[in-house]
Amino acid sequence: MxxxxxxxxxxxxxxxxxxxxxxxxxxxxxxxxxxxxxxxxxxxxxxxxxxxxxxxxxxxxxxxxxxxxxxxxxxxxxxxxxxxxQISLFEVEYAKKFVTIEHPQVLGSLMSLGLKRAKFGDILIQNDVVQLIVSKEIESYLSLQLESIGRASINLKQIPLSDAKTPEEQWQESALTCSSLRLDAVLAAIFNISRQKAQTFISSKLVKVNWTVIENPSFECREGDMISARGFGRAKMMGIEGKTKKDKWRIVAGKQK
The missing domain is CATH 3.30.1370.160 (Ribosomal Protein S8; Chain: A, domain 1)
Structure with missing residues (x-):
């Protein structure tokens, strides 16, 4: 096998x-x-x-x-x-009174430096505090090269990991049934939309599974998958608990609050 x-x-x-x-x-x-x-x-x-x-x-x-x-x-x-x-934490210093920095801007600025996504961890934003978790091997390069995020000129200040701003991320769990583990069926069940609408979202490249755009509605979802649909937010496949007597799949999904 x-x-x-x-x-x-x-x-x-x-x-x-x-x-x-x-x-x-x-x-x-x-x-x-x-x-x-x-x-x-x-x-x-x-x-x-x-x-x-x-x-x-x-x-x-x-x-x-x-x-x-x-x-x-x-x-x-x-x-x-x-x-x-080997993890380092940086806090972004910028003119907070005049500029707002959002997650996509941070991610875009980091990627524009030619860094692989795998070289940095979570991007932490709490109110106007922006922090970057990165692998220690790129900390010097990042300090020298990252001078702006969006329209904001920035400086990076290295701080202890104990000062990380833990995001208040909450998941609302639900026990659901769906006709199959196909992406369109799971998406419809989790976000309470029609299967046809789910298929339209998928074909329009608006759905990601594990951070990758999936265009195939028959893509099979599995336990642990992170599913996101533009406009609906993110959901986790927290468990697959087998089939009901009516041959439907029982799943446990968590939606981000």
Whole structure:
């Protein structure tokens, strides 16, 4: 039985990468630190490493409740510490009285520097406070290169991880049924819209699963998936609990408040 059959075809490359990380730790008996992973990638790491007696894993994204996290794979003798994750936190200094900075502007400015998304974690915005969680290896480059966000001229101030502004993110869980695990059916159930409308959203490139635009309405949703639809917000597939007597799927979904 192939290990790939438990995952999606487009995840094969990442699966191979995780298996290489595991083999590297097993052969060198030294820890392996990854870039920042989204929740779906974290789930794949958990599945592939499992409860291996010799190889352990841990995740950390700079603060409790982080969405994007770095993984550290390590031999069982190693005592895990926060420093193993090599994460830095910056606060953005800007003219708060005159300018507003929003999440898309921050993300766009970081990407325009040629940085891979995997090199930085969550972007924290609380009122007018803007913070960036990044991998330590890019902190010098970022300090030198990031001079503006949107129309705002900025300076970066490095601060302790303990000063991270934890976002107040809440999820409202619901037990739902849907005719199948196809994206159009799941989307219709979660956001209480017609399946036809869900299909229109998908074909219009307004729907993402795990941060990737999905245009195929028959795309199969799985536990742990993050689903977003423009204008409706985000939802998590928190659980798939089997089928009802009427052959419908029982799912638990969380919608962001």
């Amino acid at each position: 192939s290990i790939y059959q438990h995952f999606r075809p487009e995840e094969k490359e990442f699966i191979d990468q995780v298996l290489n990380w595991r083999n590297q730790v097993e052969s060198t008996y030294a820890g392996k630190l990854t870039d920042f992973l989204d929740p779906r990638e974290q789930q794949i790491v958990k599945s592939l490493i499992g409860e291996n007696a010799e190889i352990k894993y841990a995740f950390f994204g700079g603060y409790s409740g982080a969405e994007r996290k770095r993984a550290f794979l390590y031999p069982d003798y190693h005592q895990i510490e926060e420093e193993d994750f």
